[in-house]
Amino acid sequence: MSDNNKSVAVTKGANGLEKLILRQLHGSSVETFSFLQVYLYGAHVTSWKTEQREELLFVSSKAIFKPPKPIRGGIPICFPQFSNLGSLEAHGFARNRFWTIDTDPPPLQPNVTNGVFVDLLLKPTEEDMKIWPHSFEYRLRITLGPGGDLMLTSRIRNTNTDGKPFTFTFAYHTYFSVSDISEVRVEGLETFDYLDNLKSRERYTEQGDAITFESEVDKIYLSTPSKIAILDHEKKRTSVVRKDGLPDAVVWNPWDKKSKAMADFGDDEYKHMLCVEAAAIEKAITLKPGEEWKVRQELLTVPSSYCSGQLDPSKVLQSS
Numbered sequence: 146m147s148d149n150n151k152s153v154a155v156t157k158g159a160n161g162l163e164k165l166i167l168r169q170l171h172g173s174s175v176e177t178f179s180f181l182q183v184y185l186y187g188a189h190v191t192s193w194k195t196e197q198r199e200e201l202l203f204v205s206s207k208a209i210f211k212p213p214k215p216i217r218g219g220i221p222i223c224f225p226q227f228s229n230l231g232s233l234e235a236h237g238f239a240r241n242r243f244w245t246i247d248t249d250p251p252p253l254q255p256n257v258t259n260g261v262f263v264d265l266l267l268k269p270t271e272e273d274m275k276i277w278p279h280s281f282e283y284r285l286r287i288t289l290g291p292g293g294d295l296m297l298t299s300r301i302r303n304t305n306t307d308g309k310p311f312t313f314t315f316a317y318h319t320y321f322s323v324s325d326i327s328e329v330r331v332e333g334l335e336t337f338d339y340l341d342n343l344k345s346r347e348r349y350t351e352q353g354d355a356i357t358f359e360s361e362v363d364k365i366y367l368s369t370p371s372k373i374a375i376l377d378h379e380k381k382r383t384s385v386v387r388k389d390g391l392p393d394a395v396v397w398n399p400w401d402k403k404s405k406a407m408a409d410f411g412d413d414e415y416k417h418m419l420c421v422e423a424a425a426i427e428k429a430i431t432l433k434p435g436e437e438w439k440v441r442q443e444l445l446t447v448p449s450s451y452c453s454g455q456l457d458p459s460k461v462l463q464s465s
């Protein structure tokens with residue numbers, strides 16, 4: 146699909162895996178466009194670039210683009226579970242299944258979509274039903290807005306014909322690219338409670354006036370505000386996560402020891418990434434047959450340098 150200022154192309158990516166390229170032109174120059182790359186494998190966004198061609202997402206140089214391994218980086222979709230425990234694959238199976246392009250999705254209400262978008266669809270296979278015995282339709286709209294913002298809208302419907310409800314947890318496991326993790330602050334989660342994954346998910350309250358990083362962090366913040374800011378002083382850039390219907394937020398950096406333990410992650414790559422994940426974890430979601438759950442995450446970036454006073458996080462977090 147293409148018109149004068151937006152386009153979607155289907156092409157082959159790593160290991161011949163099919164991927165979609167979305168472009169949104171800015172102004173009149175055909176050279177000025179923001180850009181998205183989405184693999185049908187996992188409905189996995191692996192690149193989001195500004196009109197200045199700046200890559201905003203992190204993908205490991207050692208990522209394995211080969212099923213059944215999920216792609217390390219970008220925005221893995223964690224469904225029907227956010228957990229590395231239990232009988233399902235870690236973080237569920239949505240991120241290591243092949244999705245299809247949904248050519249005739251039910252209308253999205255309210256249809257706030259402007260920009261260029263694709264609709265993707267996942268339904269369980271018979272194999273999937275053996276490990277998670279439920280029918281569902283998961284529709285994902287991925288939108289690159291006119292200003293280069295990235296929006297993911299998920300609609301998950303219970304299509305069980307046996308009258309059974311199902312329960313799940315969920316996260317958009319977003320890997321942000323950062324200049325140097327020791328120069329990054331996260332604003333918007335201070336004073337909130339969190340479950341510390343490094344201490345058997347014990348509950349604590351965030352004391353700091355911002356989250357900074359000197360060692361491994363793996364925290365599930367609970368009932369958090371709709372906006373979280375990630376300030377990258379060196380890049381003079383603030384990324385903002387705006388979430389709707391997703392009460393929790395996971396913050397993860399593996400640091401050095403865990404980085405070395407991951408085969409699909411460079412030993413030093415922890416310095417250049419940070420996961421901030423809009424999620425529904427503490428209170429699992431239950432859908433009866435016919436019910437649909439709709440949630441949204443919008444990502445945008447604003448130029449900023451906290452130290453130069455160009456950015457008052459409270460303004461960004463309170464802005465509409």
Ligand code: TA6
Nearest residue numbers: 229235236342363395397420422
């Ligand atoms: O989101 C944080 C986390 O749950 C960490 O505990 C770590 O396991 C990370 O996800 C990566 O999980 P993955 O299954 O993608 O290797």
